[in-house]
Amino acid sequence: MTAHVEKTARLFVAAVVAAVVLSFSQAQAASGKPTIFLVHGAFADSSSWNGVVTRLLADGYPAVAAAVPLRSVKGDARALTSLLASIPGPVVLVGHSYGGEVISVAAEGRGNVKALVFVAGLAPDVGESAADLGNRFPTGTLGSALDAPVTQADAEKDLYIQQAKFWKQFAADVPEGEAKTMAVAQRPITEAALNERVAAAAWKTLPSYFIYGSLDRNIPAALHAFMAGRAHAKESVEIAGASHVVMISHAPEVAAMIELAASLP
Known part of the structure; x- marks a missing residue:
């Protein structure tokens, strides 16, 4: 990741921290419950958590759905750590798809993280990449659905789903019309991020929870x-029958899993 992109990510997160840290403190103090920190994956954005967040808030959980640059695992995790460190009290980290990699790296050494929830999420071991796991279980069809990489000004190659x-x-x-809107608004991920081998795997030491669909075509069941x-x-x-976006199509079940992780010691 270039120095310019990394600096931009740090500045963005710093601005978010300044705006929300007080609200985190107030919300958690009022509820007595851990903050739910939601991290989207590739080809998605924070709005993919809307259905889950509605339920979490109704049940009294403070929550934040963080924006992820989708540039590199290490850089994306670093971009979240300032925001994560600003949250007082316990936190449950929730990651969808590639976001699973990010939370597992970002949680390393963070004493306030009480659990990890992988929502159709990747959980590579140290030295593994998303591509490595895909090659190990080659029944997913994501590769054939991707457009040719788009080279950016910083020489990074962005990937989109056709x-x-x-x-x-x-x-x-999900309904076809909704999916078409999601396709237009999808966030790209760099080719390098999918091939990056992670340097930490917090799922080895933290309680972890997994929820996924039987018909996930990005990451096979x-x-x-x-x-x-x-x-x-x-x-x-x-x-049964769920796709890769279980947090959208099965928001009640995903919210229940997150609340289970948040409620257990």
Whole structure:
């Protein structure tokens, strides 16, 4: 990741921290509950958590859905740590897809993180990348759905899902019209991020929870089950017929899993 992009990410997060740290303190003090820190993945944005957040707030949980630069695992985790460090009291980190990698790195050494929740999320071991895991379980079809990389001014190569394939590939269990809107608004991820091997795996030491769809075409159910087993997950739920965007299509179940992680010691 270039120095310019990294600096931009740090400045962005610093501005967010200044705006929200007081509200975190007030909300958590009032509820007595841990803050739920939600991290989106590739080809998505923070709005993908809207249905989950509505339920968390109704149940009295302070929450924040953080924006992720999607430039590199290390840089994205670093971009979140200032915001994470600003939250008083316990935090439950929740990551969707590539966001699972980010939370597992960002949580390393953070004493206020009480649990990790992987929502159709990747949980690579130290030295593994998203691409490595995909090659280990090659039944996913994401590769064939991607557009050719778009080279940016900083020489990074951005990847998008082809709009015509987005619905069936990424969000097959949401209405087609909604999926088409998501396809247009999708956030790209760099090719380098998907090939980056992680340097930390907080799921080895923190209680971890997994929820995913049986018809996930980005990350096959067999890979989710493998990662959950390897992490000795406290709870692992496969939702029959669900796609990669379980937080959208099955928000009540995802919110319930998060609240389970938040409520257990």
